[in-house]
Structure formats: C-alpha cells, structure tokens
Amino acid sequence: MVKRAMTIKLPKIGMRSIKTLIGIFLAILISNILKFDSPLYATLAVFFCMQSSIIESSEMAIKRSLGTTIGGIFSLIYLLLMPENIYMIPFGILGIIYLCNLIDKRDMISTAGVVFLIISFRINAGKNFDTVAYVIDRLLATFVGIIIAIFVNYYIKPPNPFEKLNELNIEMIEFINKNVSEEENFRKAKNLEEYRLKIHEFRNIIEFYHKEINSKRHNLDIKYYMRHLTLFRTAYSHIFILNAKKEDMSIDIKQYHIENLMNIKEELNKVSCD
Template identity: 65%
Template structure:
C-alpha cells in the first residue's frame, strides 16, 4: 500500500518570517522609502531559530551594511560613471574585513555595496548621500522589526532538543547495559557518540542564549550528564576493544562502572 501523502506543516519560524516581512513593507511605505526591499530582506534574514541566532545575524547584517554603504558612498560620490571601479571596491571590502578578522562579513558587505552602487545606472539625478543613508535606515528598521517579532511572538526554545537528546542517551544506556554483569559488544556506539556530540553542542549554545531564563533550565544537571555520557562511551569503547578470553578483571571493572553510571542516571529520573 502506498503511504498517505501529507502536506508539511507551516512552522512558527515561517509564520514569524511572514509577520516580520509584512511589517517591514508597511513601515517602509509609511516612512516613504523608495522601495521596501532592504527592510524586508533584512527582516527575512534576521528571523532565526533562536534569539542568539537572530542577534548574531542582526549584528553581522548591521556591520556589513555599514561597511558596504560606506564603500558605495565613496564610489557614488567620486566615480559613479565608471562601473569598472566597482571590482576595486569589492577587493577593498574583502581586504578590510580580513584585516579586522571579520571574514564572515564579506558576503553581506559586498552584496550591499553592489546593490547600492549599481543603482546609479538606473536612477538619474539623485543625491548619493541621501540614497545611501536611506538604505542604511531601511536595513536597521528590518533588524529592529525582526528582533521584536522573534523575541515577543512565541520565542524559540532551543532547549527542548536538549531534553530529548538527554532521554535518547539514557535510553541507549538502559538498553545496552545489563545489571547481571554481562556485556555484549555494542555495534551502534558511533551513533551514541554523535548524539553525545550534539548534546554537548546544545549545552554550549545555552551559555550564549540570552533568552534562556524563560525556560527554567537546570543546565548544571545536563552538564553532569554529559560527563557521565562521556564516561559511558569510554568504558564501552574499551570493552568493545577487549578480545574474548583476555583479562576478565579488567572487563568486570568497566562493566561495574557502567552499571554504576546507569543506576545513577535512573535514580535522577
């Protein structure tokens, strides 16, 4: 039988992106900007899956826009008729960003520089300074709208994933560590290691997430669990490596350690 086709659900991030882009367009029109492109584009980019993700994108977008805007203003003021000067501006942006050790800003700054600089070829009799200032204002309007929407409309909770990973890792231990002192080689240990790495990444993320206080997360408990999971991996790795018939005392030592860790984790549930 063929599987039933199901349409994917529209996620909250998509809904918030829709709201942010609509607001960016409305605000741009109310303020009388030439077009809502810059504010809408920025709002779209800055709606991320976490508050810290949105903040980091907003900072990159803001600084990159300023750099690109300054270079485009220099071009528009001094050589607007010579489009072959534009590649020199790109090289200048790349050099500056590398000099500042901010290579992640290069693409944003260059895109802004190109979009603003090439505009001179389709718009006649305009003031370059006003043009660039408006583009910068639109960008920061998009940033502000995205941050407000992402923070106040169902703020993302990246720590739900941490709880799920914690349960998966504990279930793995329960399913593979036996209380009778026996040990069977575990073939999917690599999967456990990858889940453990993902678990550690989310914990590291916690320390940057400015919205973490809303979620009442006991991060110390999960950090303790990470230490226990690492010990489990080490003990199982050694047991998997021991050849049958070799030192039984060493084998029993690692098995006892694993049983102890398993019992400790189960008591906390």
C-alpha cells in the same frame, strides 16, 4: 489485488517560518509608512536575521549592521567620486574584502559586498537622485528590518533551542538501558558512533546555553544536564573499551567496566525518575 493509496506527508509550517512571514509583512508596512523607495532592504534584513535562537538573531543582526555600514560607505564613495565608471566597482569589492580581512571580520564580506553592489548599481533608482539621501535610505531600511526581526523573534513565542537537549537526554539514557546489563557476557553495543555524535550535540547545546540571551526564560536546570553529560561520556568510554577489547580482556577488568556502567545506569535512571 487491493492497491494501497499513496499518502504524502506534508511538512508542518514551523514557528520560525510564521515569524518570518510576520516580520516581512511588518517590514513592508513600515517601509511604506516611512516612505522608503523600496521595502527590499528591510525585508532582506528580516529574512536573514530571523534565526532559531535569540543569540543567533543578535549575532546575525550585528553582522548585517556592520556589513551594511561598510558596504554603504564604500558605495557612497563610489557614487560621489565616479558614479559612471562601473569598471571601478570590482576595485570597491577588493577594498571591502581587504578592509574586512584587516579588521578580522571576514564573515561580513558577503553582506558588505552585496550591499555595495546593490547600491552602486543603483537598483530601482531613477536617473536623477540625491546620492547621499539614496545611500542613507538603503541603510535605514536595512536597520529597520534588523530591529523588526529582533523584536518579532524575542516577543512572539521566543524560540526554545533547549527542547532538543531533553530529547537527546532521553535517547541516550535509553541507549544505555538497552546496552548495559549485568550479564557476564557483554554484548557488543550497536550504534556506538551514533551515540557519540549525540554526546557531541548534547555538549554543544549546553555550551550554547551560556551564550543564549533568552536562556533563563526557559527555566532550564543546566546543572542536571551537565551532570548527565559527564555520565554519558564516562559510559561511552567503558562501552568503547568493552567493544574493542572484549576478547583479550581478563574477567576482572571486564567486570570492572560492567560494574561502572551499571552504576552509571542506576544513577541516570534514579535522577531521571526524581
């Protein structure tokens, strides 16, 4: 008996991972040039702000900027008024949670809380230090990291979140081509729920297009995909009805749904071939 060798397929290193590496390297380098006490805060900012799209990076940058500012202010108040009483730190966290809820910025609680705890416990700080300078150093390092992440993500092979849109478009056209025919006896379509979920994902990417800062750079014909979304949704409705009511449906009604599906199939294939 011949034994087959086991092959292990290693995952590829994606561009986002490479850009994160570059960003963290730059954060360490610039932190040393600017003589920050530690590159920790700049590198953390790069790590969290390096997202899969420009708009996501920008949104994360805003969250971390505001969250860092809130956490920094609370930690500064604590270090100036009662630096030796660590039992007041939980009340600082309570204040951060209350303030973020008050201004309807609940998504900043975690960032502000982490910054407050790190600074308040004086991570990597010596016994004698300038409180104000210490807090400012941490805040500046974070903002430097945010700027680096945005810069690297925008200028080094900008992410294209719309590649998935074309993949889904092809997959759903194939689904319709496979399941829609002129046969009188309509076969129950399989994987209809999977097709529905793909429509949902397709729609989300189209909605995302209108928010993405870098969308025009990808030269995407969004109207083409919006038209396909309408066709995919309509096809789903016809297939769903045929699947559910096939046995109790009159020949005329069944033919009506099949003819509509055939028209959708023809239009999709015509447009995709143009």
